[in-house]
Amino acid sequence: MKLYSIAVLLKTPEGKGKILASKNELASFGYFQRATVNEFMTFTSKILVERTATSSRASVKEQEYICHVFVRSDNLSGVVIADHEYPQRVAHTLISKVVEEFPEKCPKPQWSSVVENAVQYPELTDYLRKYQNPKEADAMTKIQSELDETKIILHNTIEAVLERGEKLDDLVEKSEGLSLQSKTFYKTAKKTNQCCVIL
Amino acid sequence: MADSRGPRLLMDLNNAFKRDPLIDEYDILPVVEPKHNRSPFILENHKLGVEAWAVKVLLKYSANRLIGWRSRSPTEKFIDPQDICNLSRAVLLFNPDNYTAWNIRKELIDSGALTLSDDLAFGALVLSKHPKSPETFIHRRWLFQQLLDHCLSSSSGSNSSCSAPAASNEEVLVNMEGIDVDVGAHPEVGIRLNGAFALESSRLLKSQTICELQVCTQAAEKYPCNYHAWSHRIWIIKHCLNCSLQVLVSELETTRSWTSNHVSDHSGFHFRQFLLRELHNKRSRLQSSSSKDFTSLLQAEMDFIIDLIYSYPNHEAMWYHRRFIFHELLKLDPTQKRTMQQMNTTNIEPAFNIHYNEPLGTQLISQEICNVESSKKSTSNELDQLLAKNYVRWLQSL
Numbered sequence: 001m002k003l004y005s006i007a008v009l010l011k012t013p014e015g016k017g018k019i020l021a022s023k024n025e026l027a028s029f030g031y032f033q034r035a036t037v038n039e040f041m042t043f044t045s046k047i048l049v050e051r052t053a054t055s056s057r058a059s060v061k062e063q064e065y066i067c068h069v070f071v072r073s074d075n076l077s078g079v080v081i082a083d084h085e086y087p088q089r090v091a092h093t094l095i096s097k098v099v100e101e102f103p104e105k106c107p108k109p110q111w112s113s114v115v116e117n118a119v120q121y122p123e124l125t126d127y128l129r130k131y132q133n134p135k136e137a138d139a140m141t142k143i144q145s146e147l148d149e150t151k152i153i154l155h156n157t158i159e160a161v162l163e164r165g166e167k168l169d170d171l172v173e174k175s176e177g178l179s180l181q182s183k184t185f186y187k188t189a190k191k192t193n194q195c196c197v198i199l
Numbered sequence: 200m201a202d203s204r205g206p207r208l209l210m211d212l213n214n215a216f217k218r219d220p221l222i223d224e225y226d227i228l229p230v231v232e233p234k235h236n237r238s239p240f241i242l243e244n245h246k247l248g249v250e251a252w253a254v255k256v257l258l259k260y261s262a263n264r265l266i267g268w269r270s271r272s273p274t275e276k277f278i279d280p281q282d283i284c285n286l287s288r289a290v291l292l293f294n295p296d297n298y299t300a301w302n303i304r305k306e307l308i309d310s311g312a313l314t315l316s317d318d319l320a321f322g323a324l325v326l327s328k329h330p331k332s333p334e335t336f337i338h339r340r341w342l343f344q345q346l347l348d349h350c351l352s353s354s355s356g357s358n359s360s361c362s363a364p365a366a367s368n369e370e371v372l373v374n375m376e377g378i379d380v381d382v383g384a385h386p387e388v389g390i391r392l393n394g395a396f397a398l399e400s401s402r403l404l405k406s407q408t409i410c411e412l413q414v415c416t417q418a419a420e421k422y423p424c425n426y427h428a429w430s431h432r433i434w435i436i437k438h439c440l441n442c443s444l445q446v447l448v449s450e451l452e453t454t455r456s457w458t459s460n461h462v463s464d465h466s467g468f469h470f471r472q473f474l475l476r477e478l479h480n481k482r483s484r485l486q487s488s489s490s491k492d493f494t495s496l497l498q499a500e501m502d503f504i505i506d507l508i509y510s511y512p513n514h515e516a517m518w519y520h521r522r523f524i525f526h527e528l529l530k531l532d533p534t535q536k537r538t539m540q541q542m543n544t545t546n547i548e549p550a551f552n553i554h555y556n557e558p559l560g561t562q563l564i565s566q567e568i569c570n571v572e573s574s575k576k577s578t579s580n581e582l583d584q585l586l587a588k589n590y591v592r593w594l595q596s597l
Contacts, residue, residue, distance in 0.1 A: 001460055001511075028420070031246040032226040064423070085463050087511055133460075135510055184229040188251065 001085035002028060003131050004065070006094065006124050007045045008102050010111045011054065011075040017046035019117045020106065023124035025132075036182040042117075043177050044158065045069075045079040051161045052077070057095075058153040059088050060161055067158075070095045076102060076111070090134040092147055094127060205260025208239070208253055213285050215240050215247055222247050224327045225292065227254055254293050261289035265300060280312035288321065295325045295332040305341060315342055319407055323414050330421035336431045339411070343439055346407065349400040408439045416457070419467065429466040433473050442477050444485055450474055451496070455503065462511045468520040475500065475527060494535045500524050509574065512583040518590050525567055529560050529597070536563060560597075568594050 007022035024041055026034040044062075048069045052058050055073040059066055064084050068091040071077040078095035106119045131137040155161050159168055172178060172186050216222060223245050230250035233239065239253035249257075265286045267275035278286070284307055287300045294300075307313040319342055325335050412435065418428035440446045451474045458467045475497065478485060482493035501524050508517050528539060536559045557565075568591055575587045 001462065030226045031224055031244065032228055032241075032248045085461065085511065085514070181229065184231070188229045188231065 001087075001132075001134065002083045003080065003086060003091075003128060004028075004083070005041045005045070005079070005081040006098060006128055007042070007079045008098060008119070008121065009045060009049045009077045009079060011049050011071055011077055012112065015050055017049035017077070019045065020102070020111065020114065021119040021121035021124060022117055023121075023128050025128050033185075035179075036185045039178050039182045040186075041081055043172075043175055044081070046177070047158070047171060048079055048161060049077045051163065056153060057092060057151060058155060058161070059091070060155040060158055062158050066091075068092055068095060070099065072099055074108070076108075087134050088152065089147060089149055090131070090138050092149075092152065093138070094131055096147065098124070098127065202256050202260060204253075204256050208257040209261060209285065209289055211238050211240050212249075212257065212289055215242050216288075218242060219245060219247075221245050222324065225249065225324065226328065227251050227293075257289055258293045261286045262294070262297070262300075265290055265303065269299060269303065280307060280310065283307060284313055291321075291325055291335075292328070295329045295335050298334050301334055301338040304338070308342075308345065315345060316403065316407065318342055319410075323410075326414060326418050327421075330418040331425050331427045333427050336427050339431065340434055343404075343407070343411070343435065346400065346404045347438065350404050353400055404439065408435060411435050411439070419457075419461075419464075423461070424464050424466050426466050429470045432470060436473075442481075444478075444481055444488060447474050447477050447481075448485075448489065448491065451478070459503075459507055462507055463514040463516050465516040465519065468516055468523075471500070472520070472523050475524075479527065479530075494531060494538055497524060497527055497531075498539060501528070505570075505574075509577075512580050513586075515586055518586045521590065522593060525594070528563065533559055536560070539563065540566065564594050564597055 003025065005022065005024045008020045010018045010020055012018055019042060022042065022045070024038055026037055029037045044067055048058070048060060048067055049071060052069050052071045054071050054075055057068075057070045059068045061084070066082055066084055066086065066088070068080045068082070068088065069077065070079075070092065076099055078099045080091045080095050082091050101123070102119075102121070105121045106114060127137075162168065162171075169190075172183060175183075178186075219242055222242070225247040226249070228241070228248045228250045230239070231252055233250070233252055239250035241248040264275055264278070265283070268278050268283065268286075283303060287303050287307075290297055290300045291304075304313060304318055308315060308318060319339065322335050322339050322342070325332065329335065412432065415428045415432040415435070419425045419432075422428070436442055436446060436450065451471065454467065454471055454474075458464065458471060461467050478493055478496060486492050501521070504517055504521050504524060508521065511517075528536070531539065540559070540563060571587050571591055571594075575584060
């Protein structure tokens with residue numbers, strides 16, 4: 001089981017996802033794919049936060065990956081990307097912990113003004129490392145009992161999260177966060193039905 | 200259409216490997232059309248990237264020439280062995296299913312144009328991109344067989360005690376273990392006739408075997424449920440490490456953390472089942488040599504899998520592993536079963552009645568059913584309930 005990414009986002013009043021702080025673990029991906037995977041993780045985190053209702057949790061399956069998302073009542077959100085073996089409960093516990101802790105790093109009034117992905121949150125690196133072993137990490141967290149797993153909405157694909165009339169291909173095409181190389185990667189991977197990159 | 204870019208690309212690829220012989224990973228870059236007038240090969244940090252359009256051209260050119268040479272077409276009659284080696288490399292990097300190309304490499308090894316270690320390194324590179332290519336693993340087994348043959352033939356020449364033709368397989372294995380020990384302890388063996396060569400090839404075999412286990416782990420990591428990687432590991436343990444007790448025990452130890460990190464990987468669990476089965480066959484030697492007793496190993500495995508099942512619900516592979524362990528438990532001798540049962544009774548709720556006048560096997564089964572039923576109550580998950588139910592049904596059918 002692997003944990004690939006943790007991100008703290010803000011769901012802006014316009015309904016856009018804005019990354020405040022994030023950390024990815026890409027060592028298990030091919031050297032030349034890492035930049036693309038990185039971009040797609042950011043892209044996916046954003047579209048999931050944008051399409052998840054305030055104060056709700058969801059886990060979205062995509063091939064062998066699962067993206068866990070939580071949007072808190074004040075629109076501060078967290079996304080964790082893991083593989084399908086990683087326990088859902090631990091992933092959501094980690095999100096809760098990070099979202100809880102985040103205002104200490106960056107107080108609420110600054111959320112909307114701060115530059116994208118510029119908040120210093122060095123502990124994310126530690127979490128990403130420690131939580132690779134969910135059993136060890138789980139023992140440290142105390143909030144686990146508060147989490148009601150039945151309230152997590154499950155989706156079987158990212159397409160299922162999209163709104164009516166939306167298409168993933170169009171979103172990828174229009175995205176400003178994805179480089180030309182990543183877009184070609186997405187298209188060729190889709191054509192050959194490879195599952196080499198997230199999405 | 201004959202593509203004139205082919206020879207140029209092949210040359211570029213060969214140069215890339217000449218510039219950096221330590222390339223340990225390669226990948227195809229999503230560049231469908233040649234966009235600029237630069238080489239489509241990118242070499243960075245020991246990683247080689249090849250643009251997709253170039254792969255197509257290069258593969259077609261190299262495969263045509265190689266197969267043309269193989270079928271003795273008049274235009275390809277005379278190719279230097281080094282060029283054949285390079286052509287087969289270009290083909291296999293992007294199409295490792297091409298068994299003819301692997302066979303051509305076998306011939307190159309026989310003729311001495313290619314060394315065993317170089318080809319092992321090349322195969323490891325292919326596996327970094329194609330971690331479950333069966334042809335690559337099969338070819339590696341052939342390479343190891345060559346190494347083993349070298350060791351055996353040269354050691355029988357050097358060591359008088361081994362010169363008698365090995366009657367049974369077991370004797371060959373003992374012989375091999377002897378070589379292993381000799382490497383460090385008795386350098387004077389090397390003075391004997393052929394001894395130096397024996398020493399060298401056994402050393403090579405030893406270091407390559409250790410690397411090979413690493414290669415298997417990497418392939419298993421890259422591709423989930425990688426049957427080919429795990430069965431190759433079994434082959435290596437059987438043929439290059441003689442299933443020695445020490446190896447079996449250490450493998451059981453090292454794959455433990457791997458399986459607990461890959462709870463849905465049936466192939467990983469199957470490998471442990473192989474280890475346990477081998478240890479079962481050698482249980483008397485295990486007891487006498489390391490004072491480890493097989494029953495407690497099996498019990499430890501049972502505790503391990505039960506803990507995993509409850510930590511990571513919803514994965515069927517672990518339940519099948521539990522079935523295997525329980526089935527092994529039933530095969531134990533009555534006295535061992537008795538110790539098993541005593542180890543278990545401590546955590547049985549008194550509400551469950553065990554009939555002690557029944558045969559031991561039946562008692563163990565009802566005990567196991569109780570264990571599952573009592574822990575089933577703590578989970579609300581539907582799939583997990585179903586998996587537990589199936590397991591109980593299987594127990595009842597025993």
